[in-house]
Amino acid sequence: MNRKLLALAPLLVFVLLCVFLYQGLFANPRELQTGRIGHTMPTFNLPDLMDESKRWTDADLKGEVYLLNVWGTWCPTCLAELGYLTELREQGVKIIGLYYEQGYDPDFDGQFDINALREDVTSMLNRAGDPYQFNILDLKRTLALDLGVSGAPETFLVDKQGTILLHHTGDINPRVWRSKFAPLMQELQQ
Amino acid sequence: MRLIIFLASLLMTFSVFAQQDKYQFDNDEQAVRFSELTKELRCPKCQNQNIADSDAVVAKDLRDKVLALVKDGKTKDEVIEYMIDRYGYFVHYEPPVTPATLVLWVLPVLIVVLGFGFIVIRQRKASVKQTWTHEDEALLAKLIKQNQRQEQS
Structure with missing residues (x-):
């Protein structure tokens, strides 16, 4: 009996390995656990995307539950989620845009013109829907780095005290909203 | 033949100089720390590259930040901690001992x-x-x- 069990051991190990590797097929490597969850918003002082004389700081954002959505007109997935985000805005969700700019950097494009960018943003939001209360322009991506942003789109859920509750990488669609955001939003509203 | 070898060696030295020119350091120790750190830190966007190898925007941002921190006189552990605070344990190639790992x-x-x-x-x-x-x-x-x-x- 003991010997039979021993003979089965390699098969058992093999089956366990199969289960483990099979799970790996469906694991999403983009699902990252970043360091900022549970911490307060980092301090920042950045201009508005549409008006450089207007500046935003972390203190301005406190007091309300909001989504901080990292996006750019260069990013196709961001365009894809604009429609659903606009729906969420209509349902009363406050969404603030953090504009992730690449062209300003001499290492990538170096061709940067704020007026062209504003036109680009306006036409895109007119076409696809405008979910944003306002947009913060992060030209040097300093706030993005402090938040642990690795690209766009990414979305943070922040509570009234300014604590980051969620960091989602990738687009927001009804499925993601239902499974990740809605339960937390409900808790926050109670 | 000798001429070809000589020319080839010239090419190699130029590429080495180009690497060093891109980043300016106050001393050799900083340069070494910078190169160690950029090899040990993982690019959050392109998952199987370190930030020294990756051309992604975020990798460039992390390189610049590492450079600034190293020049500030931060130690290797301080820089790694700075990055883990923002990008999680994922950003470092050496996993810490936690219940999960x-x-x-x-x-x-x-x-x-x-x-x-x-x-x-x-x-x-x-x-x-x-x-x-x-x-x-x-x-x-x-x-x-x-x-x-x-x-x-």
């Missing part, structure tokens, strides 16, 4: 210990079974004699 550290040791244990136990069992009695000795002597006779005839 314990299995990575314990499993290899466990397999080696169990494997050797198995071998030792098996050998002990085998040696216990093989007793050698007088009858066995007599039987062996008889068989040898038989064999010798067969060879002679």
Whole structure:
């Protein structure tokens, strides 16, 4: 009996390995656990995307539950989620845009013109829907780095005290909203 | 031939200079720390590259930040901690020992210990079974004699 069990051991190990590797097929490597969850918003002082004389700081954002959505007109997935985000805005969700700019950097494009960018943003939001209360322009991506942003789109859920509750990488669609955001939003509203 | 080798060596030195020109350091120690850190930190966007190899925007941002921190006189551990604070444990190629990663550290040791244990136990069992009695000795002597006779005839 003991010997039979021993003979089965390699098969058992093999089956366990199969289960483990099979799970790996469906694991999403983009699902990252970043360091900022549970911490307060980092301090920042950045201009508005549409008006450089207007500046935003972390203190301005406190007091309300909001989504901080990292996006750019260069990013196709961001365009894809604009429609659903606009729906969420209509349902009363406050969404603030953090504009992730690449062209300003001499290492990538170096061709940067704020007026062209504003036109680009306006036409895109007119076409696809405008979910944003306002947009913060992060030209040097300093706030993005402090938040642990690795690209766009990414979305943070922040509570009234300014604590980051969620960091989602990738687009927001009804499925993601239902499974990740809605339960937390409900808790926050109670 | 010699000329070709000479020209090729020139090309190589130029590329080395180009690397150093891109980032300016106050001393060699900073340069070494910078190159160690950019090899050890993982690009959050392009997952199987370190930030030294990756061309992603975020990798460039992290390189610039590492450069600034190193020039500020921050130690290697301080820079790594700075990055982990923002990008999580994912950003460092060396996983820390936490309950979630314990299995990575314990499993290899466990397999080696169990494997050797198995071998030792098996050998002990085998040696216990093989007793050698007088009858066995007599039987062996008889068989040898038989064999010798067969060879002679």
